[in-house]
Structures are given as C-alpha cells and as structure tokens.
Amino acid sequence: xxxxxxxxxxxxxxxxxxxxxxxxxxxxVAAGMAAVSLGPVPVAPGDVAxxxxxxxxxxxxxxxAQDVLVVEQLRLPRVLVAALAGAALGVAGxxxxxxxxxxxxxxxxxxxxxxxxxxxxxxxxxxxxxxLVLPAAAFAGALVTVAVVYAIGAFGRERxxxxxxxxxxxxxxxxxAVVSVLVANAPDEESLRGVxxxxxxxLDARTWEHVRLIAGPVLxxxxxxxxxxxDLNVMLLGDDxxxxxxxxxxxxxxxxxxxxxxxxxxxxxxxxxIGFVGLVAPHIVRLVAGPDHRLLxxxxxxxxxxxxxxxxxxxRMSPVPVALQTGVVTAFAGAPVFLLLVLWSARSAR
Numbered sequence: 592x593x594x595x596x597x598x599x600x601x602x603x604x605x606x607x608x609x610x611x612x613x614x615x616x617x618x619x620v621a622a623g624m625a626a627v628s629l630g631p632v633p634v635a636p637g638d639v640a641x642x643x644x645x646x647x648x649x650x651x652x653x654x655x656a657q658d659v660l661v662v663e664q665l666r667l668p669r670v671l672v673a674a675l676a677g678a679a680l681g682v683a684g685x686x687x688x689x690x691x692x693x694x695x696x697x698x699x700x701x702x703x704x705x706x707x708x709x710x711x712x713x714x715x716x717x718x719x720x721x722x723l724v725l726p727a728a729a730f731a732g733a734l735v736t737v738a739v740v741y742a743i744g745a746f747g748r749e750r751x752x753x754x755x756x757x758x759x760x761x762x763x764x765x766x767x768a769v770v771s772v773l774v775a776n777a778p779d780e781e782s783l784r785g786v787x788x789x790x791x792x793x794l795d796a797r798t799w800e801h802v803r804l805i806a807g808p809v810l811x812x813x814x815x816x817x818x819x820x821x822d823l824n825v826m827l828l829g830d831d832x833x834x835x836x837x838x839x840x841x842x843x844x845x846x847x848x849x850x851x852x853x854x855x856x857x858x859x860x861x862x863x864x865i866g867f868v869g870l871v872a873p874h875i876v877r878l879v880a881g882p883d884h885r886l887l888x889x890x891x892x893x894x895x896x897x898x899x900x901x902x903x904x905x906x907r908m909s910p911v912p913v914a915l916q917t918g919v920v921t922a923f924a925g926a927p928v929f930l931l932l933v934l935w936s937a938r939s940a941r
Contacts, residue, residue: 608886615893619674622897626670626904627662634658664798672797672805672861673903673917674896677868679809679858681895682816684869685876685887686851689823690844691752694877698855698869701755701848702762706736707859708790709766712773715785723800725789726860733856736762741849752844792865792918794903805857812854813892819847820884827882865918867925868895868902874932898925 627639638654642662683698691700698704710732714720720728743758770790777783788795822843825836833840855869872895873887880886902920909915 607880608883611880611886612889612893615890615897619893619897619900622900622904623670623674626673626900626907627666629904629908630661630666632657632661634662638662668799668802669794669797669903669907670900671802673794673900675802675805675809676794676858676862676865677872677896677899678813678892679805679854679895680865680869680899681872681891681893682813682888683851683854683858684895685873685884685891686816686823686847687869688873688877689826689884690847690851691756692827694874695870697866698851698858699763699864699866701740701759701852702736702766703733703740703852703855704859704864705763705766705770707733707856708864709769709773710735711789711860711863712770712786715789716773716777716782718778718782720785723804726801726804730856730860733852733859736766737849737852737856740852741845744845744848755848788916789863791916792863792921793906793916794862795907797861801861805861808857809854812850812857813889816847816850816854817885817888819843820888823847823884824882862899863916863918865899865921867921867929868899871925871929871932872898874929878932878935 624636624639628634628636638658639662641654642659680698684696687696687698687700688694690696707729711720711725711729713732714725714728739762740755740758744752744755746754774783774786777786822833822838825838826833826840826843828836830840859865873891876887876890876894880890899917899921902924903917905924906915906917906920
C-alpha cells in the first residue's frame with residue numbers, strides 16, 4: 592500500500608475497509624456466541640439468543656432458569672471481559688508498534704504490565720485481594736508506571752521514543768525483580784497459587800463488577816484512538832515529514848503513549864498478564880490489509896477481542912484434570928502464528 596505524502600490529502604477509505612470490519616465483527620459475535628453456549632452445561636445458541644433478546648423487551652419464553660443463570664451470571668460477564676481486554680490490548684499493540692516503528696512492539700514494552708503485576712501481587716500476598724481490590728491494585732500499579740514512563744519521556748524528549756524504550760526495558764527488569772521478591776516471600780501456598788494464576792493471565796470468576804470496572808476506560812480509549820489515525824499515517828513517513836504535514840509529533844506521541852498505556856493497564860488489571868494479543872492482532876491486520884491506521888486500529892480491536900474470547904473459551908474447555916489459563920492458551924496459539932507471520936514477511940521481502 593502506497594502511503595500519501597504529507598502535502599496530499601489522505602484518500603478516502605476503500606470499500607474493503609467496511610467489508611474487513613464487518614467480517615471481523617461477525618467473527619467476534621460468532622466467537623462470543625460460541626463462548627456463551629459451550630461449557631459443562633451447554634446452552635443452545637438459539638436459547639442464548641432468546642435470553643439476550645429478553646433484555647431488549649422481546650419475548651424470552653422457552654428457556655430454563657438454569658440456562659438463564661449460566662448465561663447471565665457466569666458466562667456472559669466473562670466473555671465481555673475477554674472482549675474488552677482483547678480490544679484494549681489490540682489497539683494498544685497497534686499504537687505501540689506505530690510509535691516505536693517496530694512491528695515487534697507490544698503493550699507491555701513500557702513496563703505497564705509489570706507495574707500492574709506488582710500491584711496485583713502485592714494485593715494477593717498481603718491478603719487484601721478480595722472483591723475488586725485486586726484489579727484496582729493492578730490498575731493503580733499500571734497508573735504509577737505510566738506516570739514514571741511519561742516523566743522519563745518528557746525529561747529525555749530530545750531522544751524521542753528511544754528514551755521511552757530504554758526506560759521500559761529498565762522498568763520491566765526492576766518491577767520483575769520486585770515481583771520475584773514478593774513471590775519468594777509469599778505467606779502461604781494459597782497466595783503463591785493465586786500469584787501464579789494471575790501472572791499467567793486468567794479470566795476465571797469474572798463478574799459484572801469487572802465488566803463495569805473496565806468498560807468505560809476501554810470503550811472510551813478504543814473510540815478516541817482512531818482520531819489520531821491520520822497523524823499516525825503521516826508519522827510513518829518520519830518526524831520531519833510529519834511536522835511538514837502539520838503534526839505536533841512530540842505532543843501526539845505523548846498523548847498516544849499515555850492512551851495506549853492506560854488501555855493496556857485497564858486490560859491487565861482484570862485479565863492478568865496476557866501476551867501475544869497486542870502483538871499478533873495488529874501484525875495480522877497490517878499484513879493482510881496494510882498499514883493504514885484508519886483500518887488498522889478498529890480492526891486490531893475487533894481481532895484482538897475475538898482472539899482473546901476464543902482463547903479463553905479454549906482454556907475453559909480444557910479437559911479435566913488439565914488446567915489451562917487464558918494467557919497460556921494465547922501463548923500456545925499466538926507464538927506459532929506469529930512465527931509463521933515472521934517467516935512469511937521475510938519470504939515476501941525477498
């Protein structure tokens with residue numbers, strides 16, 4: 592895909608943009624329906640549709656009270672949390688890859704995930720992880736890390752994103768050491784098990800409270816980010832070309848860095864540390880549909896949401912006595928896919 596020069600107006604989105612987004616939306620809905628239907632107590636897709644339609648004032652007869660309980664209180668909140676977290680990670684990954692000019696960048700590159708891990712592990716090992724305390728502590732840790740990264744980036748603005756990247760490497764190492772100390776001094780086996788599950792990423796026992804906790808920040812962030820699509824497109828040409836095109840490069844980078852970090856922090860606060868979603872989803876969209884951020888950002892949100900919903904469904908359906916966390920499944924699925932994409936890209940570049 593040929594990028595426009597700064598002096599030229601951006602072309603209108605091609606019809607394939609709508610087709611691509613519609614296809615990904617259908618994939619997300621299908622993944623969500625499958626996730627709600629499947630489980631130890633299967634619920635027919637037609638019954639799921641009937642239960643959901645009842646909330647819109649449509650007739651909802653013919654379903655059992657057990658099915659209503661399973662759908663409304665057990666599976667639907669978990670699916671919504673997975674979709675919201677996946678969308679946040681997908682968009683955050685696309686933004687980070689654009690800011691750093693590297694398709695290998697992912698949402699945790701600035702240390703936000705490690706900061707959330709410190710907050711969560713501290714809450715678990717102190718015995719104060721009940722209710723929404725755990726996700727609140729994780730989000731607080733992510734916010735503190737965002738503030739530190741922003742301060743470092745502002746202090747070293749002459750070096751641009753290189754300073755932020757180096758700061759992220761240092762923070763990841765430092766915060767990882769803090770997590771190791773907390774794990775090594777866990778007070779009991781139950782706390783240690785809780786820490787391991789959170790660090791591997793898991794969506795078990797997610798409720799409507801978790802949905803309400805992240806729905807606002809994630810939906811707002813996903814909706815606002817495409818407003819910077821033109822700026823990101825122009826910034827692909829380099830800082831000088833972007834400034835010529837009227838983009839305030841420093842301000843835009845700082846705003847997008849904060850926005851992407853907050854999206855990643857919100858996702859990690861309720862899902863634990865889940866990898867590959869923010870790395871693979873934008874990469875797939877970029878390879879298939881090109882680097883235009885007007886399509887890349889919303890498509891990464893939809894694909895990231897569908898990917899995490901499917902991964903969580905696979906984790907939940909793992910045969911007994913095997914226990915798989917959602918983050919483990921994303922690694923099992925994401926690593927081979929990403930390796931194939933890398934090999935495909937290398938072959939296409941010859």
